[in-house]
Amino acid sequence: MKEAPSIYTRRFFIKQSALTSLALASLASCSLKPRNQNLKKGITLESDPNGYLDLPKGFSYKIISKSGTPMSDGLLVPGRPDGMGTFLDKMGNTVIVCNHENKPYRQEHSPFGPENERLSLLDQDMLYDTGGGVKPGLGGTTTMIYDEAQGVVTNHYMSLAGTFNNCAGGVSPWGSWITCEEDVTRADGKTIMQDHGYVFEVPMDAKGLVAPVPIKPMGRFHHEAVAIDPISGCVYLTEDRYDGLFYRYIPNQKENLHAGGRLQVLAVRDQDQLDTRNWENKKVHKNQSLEVYWMDIDDVESPEDDLRYRGFEAGAARFARGEGIWMGDGELFFACTNGGPEYFGQVFRYKCSPYEGTEKESTKPPMLDLYAESNDKTVLHMCDNLTVAPWGDLLLCEDNGSLNHIRGIDKNGEIYTFACNRVSNSELTGIVFSPSGKTLFVNVQESGHTVAITGPWEDLAG
Numbered sequence: 378m379k380e381a382p383s384i385y386t387r388r389f390f391i392k393q394s395a396l397t398s399l400a401l402a403s404l405a406s407c408s409l410k411p412r413n414q415n416l417k418k419g420i421t422l423e424s425d426p427n428g429y430l431d432l433p434k435g436f437s438y439k440i441i442s443k444s445g446t447p448m449s450d451g452l453l454v455p456g457r458p459d460g461m462g463t464f465l466d467k468m469g470n471t472v473i474v475c476n477h478e479n480k481p482y483r484q485e486h487s488p489f490g491p492e493n494e495r496l497s498l499l500d501q502d503m504l505y506d507t508g509g510g511v512k513p514g515l516g517g518t519t520t521m522i523y524d525e526a527q528g529v530v531t532n533h534y535m536s537l538a539g540t541f542n543n544c545a546g547g548v549s550p551w552g553s554w555i556t557c558e559e560d561v562t563r564a565d566g567k568t569i570m571q572d573h574g575y576v577f578e579v580p581m582d583a584k585g586l587v588a589p590v591p592i593k594p595m596g597r598f599h600h601e602a603v604a605i606d607p608i609s610g611c612v613y614l615t616e617d618r619y620d621g622l623f624y625r626y627i628p629n630q631k632e633n634l635h636a637g638g639r640l641q642v643l644a645v646r647d648q649d650q651l652d653t654r655n656w657e658n659k660k661v662h663k664n665q666s667l668e669v670y671w672m673d674i675d676d677v678e679s680p681e682d683d684l685r686y687r688g689f690e691a692g693a694a695r696f697a698r699g700e701g702i703w704m705g706d707g708e709l710f711f712a713c714t715n716g717g718p719e720y721f722g723q724v725f726r727y728k729c730s731p732y733e734g735t736e737k738e739s740t741k742p743p744m745l746d747l748y749a750e751s752n753d754k755t756v757l758h759m760c761d762n763l764t765v766a767p768w769g770d771l772l773l774c775e776d777n778g779s780l781n782h783i784r785g786i787d788k789n790g791e792i793y794t795f796a797c798n799r800v801s802n803s804e805l806t807g808i809v810f811s812p813s814g815k816t817l818f819v820n821v822q823e824s825g826h827t828v829a830i831t832g833p834w835e836d837l838a839g
Contacts, residue, residue: 420836422797430821431797436832441530442475442521444486444825450534450585451498455479455515456486458820458827460545460602460762461807462554464581471523471811472581473818474536474554475827476543479515481508481568486825487515488535505539505571505589512568514539518556518579521827525811528829536583541573544617545762547603547702551632554579557600559617561682574598574682576614578634595626596640596677598684604702604709609733615699615711622688623696623711623727625671627734641671642688643727645745649692653725654716655750656697667745669694669727671738694745697723701763701773710748712760714776721751722760756792757784762806767814768838774819776804783808783819785837795837800824 422431430438444456455477464472479486489495493513501507506514517540522532537543537556544559561574575591601617610631614624628638645651646668653661661667674688689695697716702709708728716723726748732738751757754777761776771786772795781804783796796819798805803823810817817830 420793422794425799429800430828431799432830432832433795433836435836436830438828438830439528440826441523441528441829442519442533442827448488448519448533448535452488452495452535453490454533454825455488455517455519455535456483456825457822458519458825459543459806459822460547460556461809461818461820461827462546462548462581463809463811463818464548464552465812466522466582470531471525471813471816473521473523473809473827474556474579474581475519475521475807475820476546476556477516477519478542478544478559478822480542480560481506481512481515483515488517488519488538489513489515499538499586503538503586503589505537505577505591506541506573507539507570509568509570514541514571514573516540516543516558516560518543518554520579520581520583523811523816523829525813525816528831534585536579536585536587537577537589538586539571539589540575540577544600545602545615545701546576547605547704549578549605549632550607552581554581555603555605555612555634557603557614559599559601561597561599561679563680572597572678574600574679576600576603576634590635592634593678594637594640595634596624596674596684597679598624598682601700602702602711604704604711606704606709606729606733608707609729609735611729611734613702613704613709613711613727615702616685616696617698617700617714618685619697619715620685620689621696621699622685622693623699625734640674640677642674642684642691642693643669643745644672644692645669645694646742648694650689651694653694653723653747654697654713655718655723656720659718661747663747663750665746668742669745670742696725700761700776703763703765710763712763712773714759714761717750717752719752719754721754721758723747723751724749724760760784761804762808764808764810766817766834766837767810768834770837772808772817774805774808776806778802778804781805787837796830 459476459478517537520536542560546556574597601615612626630636698714702711759777760773
């Protein structure tokens with residue numbers, strides 16, 4: 378088969394980012410207009426006779442991965458799949474890198490078996506935290522090679538092992554998955570051999586386990602998601618805490634996050650310690666433009682897990698559980714799951730400076746605005762992971778502990794429901810399209826399933 382050309386170029390990433398901005402340009406009006414049914418071209422969900430996943434007419438799903446089943450490397454598919462990224466390999470296959478949000482005490486989700494009997498299959502040097510041979514880290518990432526034409530996984534293996542609670546992350550412009558630990562457990566020298574709370578990098582073309590090297594200059598905290606600006610090279614990071622901050626990492630070398638850099642926290646000009654959550658008092662209004670600046674923060678490995686406290690005391694803005702991020706054309710959008718007076722969720726937009734990350738940034742500073750704030754949980758309830766469809770709509774996963782949906786927002790600001798989880802109360806996670814745009818992948822986290830959805834996407838694209 379003829380090799381497919383590499384698509385991971387700066388130009389490609391910028392093009393995809395511009396599509397993101399187009400999709401999100403309509404989001405501002407969505408939170409004000411409750412929708413009782415799907416309004417986009419009359420699309421409604423059809424009840425799944427298997428009671429698994431309701432989808433619009435003509436769409437179908439296929440479970441392509443189940444936790445606990447053997448992978449190609451002899452390990453078991455770990456449980457609790459979370460954030461995912463997709464790539465195109467040289468043979469034209471879709472590469473899916475998937476996080477697993479597991480802590481070491483949930484042995485039923487282990488890739489190593491109920492008694493760690495499969496640990497012997499691993500080179501122990503490739504395991505970030507061995508747990509003293511008793512409680513190894515059960516998080517990390519798996520990589521699937523997916524033949525989209527046939528709809529089958531042809532290879533499946535562990536690509537990062539021994540980490541804790543890998544939640545979300547983000548794709549890099551150079552073709553790697555940046556995976557984040559949402560955990561700040563400290564080493565005790567007994568069953569926890571490493572500190573946790575770091576970011577790791579997994580190249581999309583890794584054929585097996587990668588060396589588990591934490592990118593420590595990116596800070597140690599409850600990491601959630603990552604977005605990278607292909608122009609400036611700046612990396613933006615969310616923190617999944619009720620009193621979290623929004624971070625920026627300026628690497629010393631573009632495309633080499635391991636070469637060190639500066640970690641910063643976002644603050645709002647003339648409004649030090651701004652509480653954006655709007656829980657008790659309405660301090661941030663929709664579409665209000667806020668001039669922001671960035672402050673360096675030191676001691677980023679934070680032995681006391683106090684980055685968010687120190688940053689806030691210095692004047693940084695506070696956010697309610699920052700989660701999913703997508704990079705747009707000179708701007709990015711991130712979800713705050715519990716933001717807003719009803720705790721139903723917010724979406725913020727950050728507009729980059731033309732001089733982002735440089736000494737000239739203050740001459741034309743970045744801006745922040747509250748782009749959406751849900752006041753009706755029937756419209757949008759606790760948005761978490763999000764992605765942008767090839768035709769420009771925004772798709773968001775809900776994480777509310779009850780009836781969870783994939784909601785869509787089209788370019789006219791209309792909200793519609795694309796899917797409903799009927800099999801459990803589990804959140805849907807890791808939502809992402811294949812590079813071709815023909816398949817949507819999503820996880821049913823507590824079921825341990827990765828699902829491929831196909832159908833007449835053109836029905837949604839009008």
